[in-house]
Amino acid sequence: MADDSELWNRICRGDACAFNQFYLDNAPNLKRFLRRLLGETQAAEDMTQESFLQLWRRPNGYHPEKGLLRTYLFGIGRKRVAEWWRKRTPTADYPAPELADRNTTETSSLVGDAFSRLGPEQQTLLWLREVEGQSYAELAEILEIPVGTVKSRVFTAREELRRIWQMARAQKGEQV
Amino acid sequence: MTCNETAEFVSALCDGERIPREAAEHIGICPECRARLNEYVQMGLELKRIANVAEPDSVPKISWDTQQRTGVSRFQLWRGTMRIPRFAFALMLVVIAMLSTGLVLVKAREKTKPWFVFQMKNPNDHYEGATYYDPLTQLSKPDGIESVQNFGPDGMMAYTIRVLDSKEGALKIGIRTQKLPPHPDDLSAQERTSALAQARNAPEKVDWYLPGQKVRIPVVGFESYEFTGLLLDKVPDIFDPALKQYLPKEGTLRLYSPVLLRENKLVGNLNGIKAEGTYYKDGGAYFYFPGEGAFLLSLNDFAGAIEGKRSGSEVEFTINGHSYLLLTGAPLASDEEGKIWVANYPNYNPKGSHGTAGVSSVSDLLSSLRQ
DSSP: OHHHHHHHHHHHTTOHHHHHHHHHHHHHHHHHHHHHHHSOHHHHHHHHHHHHHHHHHOGGGOOGGGSOHHHHHHHHHHHHHHHHHHHHSTTOSSOOGGGSOOOSGGGSSHHHHHHHTSOHHHHHHHIIIIISOOOHHHHHHHHTSOHHHHHHHHHHHHHHHHHHHHHHHHHTTOOO | OOHHHHHHHHHHHHTTOOOOHHHHHHHHHOHHHHHHHHHHHHHHHHHHHHHHHSOOOOOOOOOGGGSOOOOOOHHHHHHHTOOSOHHHHHHHHHHHHHHHSHHHHHHHHHHSOOEEEEEEEETTTTEEEEEEEOIIIIITSTTOEEEEEEOGGGOEEEEEEEEEEEETTEEEEEEEEEEEOOOSSOOOHHHHHHHHHHHHTSOEEEEEEOBTOEEEOOOTTOTTSEEEEEEESSSOOTTOGGGGGGSOOTTEEEEESOEEEETTEEEEEOTTOEEEEEOTTTEEEEEEETTTEEEEEESSOOTTOEEEEEETTEEEEEETTEEEEEEOSSOSSSSSEEEEEEEEETTOOOTTOSOEEEEEEHHHHHHHHTO
16 A cells, blocks of 8 residues: 555656556556457447546555556456446346357357356456455455455356356256 | 455455455366456556656646635644544543433433334354344334245245334334245235235234343244344444444445435335345346336446436435435445436336346346347
């Protein structure tokens, strides 16, 4: 936290070098996360840049005492995804799973397929927890919900993923 | 512990969280819970593998120097580099403000909203419950609040609570209680009326309640239970662990005394009705007013629902171009603010009902309310 506070101070003072290092360290992971949610590489790349630009142009939205700068960045990304889906499907926040075009090697597993069928909120939660290793406290900051709610939602998301995965395994004749 | 009770702890264990000893012991000996844990771990590993085999994520170079920025205030920069603990600094500001504006604070305090908490606790079977009332808008009516609480085989208790006087922040509250024999089902409207009539004739226990002071209430026939009243001088702060009971537990939906306004006009009032239930995945609360049909609320989207806003004890939503405001006697869910989904079933019309509310799974409620 102390390091982030120092980094943020440098960014606030317009230290482009410090911000560029932060960008290089975190942009690939943010892009990977966004691509997973959006299903489109170009959109993910655009949104990654927009998220960093937002942070660079208006760093005063971040409060070091609330959490890590990286956590705040993923929060920006998550909000942009929600906004993107709202614009594409004006009547619903949740895209139908089949709408998401995830034509990459990522989907070549039963768990990957099952994961793609989760709603964006559950995908966000599990991806940030399992792949990015965000703590419950960091997830609470990103999702703007209490830590207790994060715990129960992670559990609910895991159960849903497990249910879909088990169904897929049963259909393929594997032992569940 | 059962597998259902332990399931969420399996998830917490998977994340390296501390879990209760009973849960750990159960997981250690239960094949089903161990299988769940193994599958959680497998899923996590598979997601990591998927992320690693994805194509490398190169990112374009960006020249940050050329990007326009808005200024950052000196206060923010100074706050970011502040070396004294922020809490101490905040406290210092509060003390200065109190010394200089004491009168204003006293005035403001008088305007804070009191809440009366009626708690019930039975240490023998671990029953614990509480009802929350806003004395300004509910208890100060001539008849106050009246309700019936069912304690299963121990019997039922009908009670009335009313405000008799107020002085310098303290409230004089009268509580009447009446023990009634056990009743296997929900009370009919007639039985409820009769129970409440008996409570109104019971002797009244009167006490002055000071904010924060708990008062014990003896209830004849329920000596093993602990009944207490507690006056809070403001809407409880969710960040104060001592007051967390103000919010329902995780996964629980609660609907107390719903009042519905449409375009700021009263549509219905179910004062005294209380519904609460824990359905982690599929919870829904509904209420019914004659002539309006039923309204179903859930924290998750469901077929035919529209999105509304939830903040503490208030829910705002718009259906068919009409804006609705639902006010309840206590917050609906464990997180005080968030989204909520609502649907109206105008044709729902249970025979003989003058209005009701309940909490169940959304799937069950949908099949009932759509009929």
